[in-house]
Amino acid sequence: MSITLPGPTLGVVGGGQLGRMLAEAAAPLGVDIVVLDPTPDCPAAPVARDQIVADFDDADGIFELADRVDALTFEIELADPDVLAAAAAEHDVPVHPDPDTLETIQDKLVQAEALADAGIPEPEFVATATSEGLERVVEEFGGVMLKARTGGYDGRGNVPVADPSEAADALAEVGGDAMAERFVEFERELAVMGVKGANGETRTYPVTETVHREEILRESVTPAPAGDDVLERAESVANDVLDVLDGRGVYGIELFETADGDVLVNEIAPRPHNSGHWTIEGARTSQFENHVRAVLGWPLGPTDLVANAVTANLLGDVDETGPATLRGVDSVLAAPDADIHWYGKADVRPLRKMGHLTVTGSSGSGDDPGDARDALLSRARTLRDETTFRDETTLRDE
Known part of the structure; x- marks a missing residue:
């Protein structure tokens, strides 16, 4: 393959925050993004070349998207795999990950059975x-x-x-x-972002610890504070999962570390994942850039850690839906070790993912790695907790 710039145009089914960050990562590569999303002026729209307003499984919309691009992918599992496959065939454009993989992932029972058939450990x-x-x-x-x-x-x-x-x-x-x-009695929840590229090339990012509350991801900590044997086992399991799935792209692989040190697969996402947002600042190549590279069949970028990273999600801390205005951002912007990402959603509702911030640092020579990670996690939480979507009247009432 001879790659020239400007590059091809990539069609993405879904225009939420993942589509937005895909478009942000594609632009420096000379790749334009066209998204399909039912919400007019969706979060990805300001940074994508164009948006087709249609439901994720709308056949006419997906066929129009395929007609306008050189390759197809998706950032949400609500896409229809049969329609994707038909549109790709009709317009002779590749679609990755493979629609059959999407169909497997869409049904949690089918997904679990596929892993069991491959001998991959799971609950x-x-x-x-x-x-x-x-x-x-x-x-x-x-x-x-x-x-x-x-x-x-x-x-x-x-x-x-x-x-x-x-x-x-x-x-x-x-x-x-x-x-x-x-029920799994787990020590911690882990995640590995894996990438499948052209010609069988695969790469994995360092193992991340994911911290959940009320079933929603609050923070991710990289590298994960687990023993070397657990980290090696998590990477091995992730590679086994990649072997089972067809199609190029990034896969989010969520795992349990049990009290006995075993690693079990929880769930898989055939797309970039919240657990991998840390890669924008913490890895040599972000998960979003590598997804673009992989889907287009370009060489994958290195997945090495360049800085310890903790990501904290900015969730809606309101009691009811309303216009989204995030207050208290000054501290994050003034912090030399923090970066903030705004998802561009017009409305905030309780616990809705509205953005994230990432704090990066190094363990440094002689520092205890665990203490360094704890310090980053504490700092990320402090900066996150200084922001709010509540208005001044609500804050005074409290």
């Missing part, structure tokens, strides 16, 4: 559709995480069930078909 699971069946599973497993097979994200569609008496209500809350996973 014990079973399909369940009736309250009676779920009651039996809860008794057998001693508690489960009930997951909607399709449509869940950011903890939505996941319901913990600790007692058989909770089964009927849990199934009603999840709605439709579900799967039940045995």
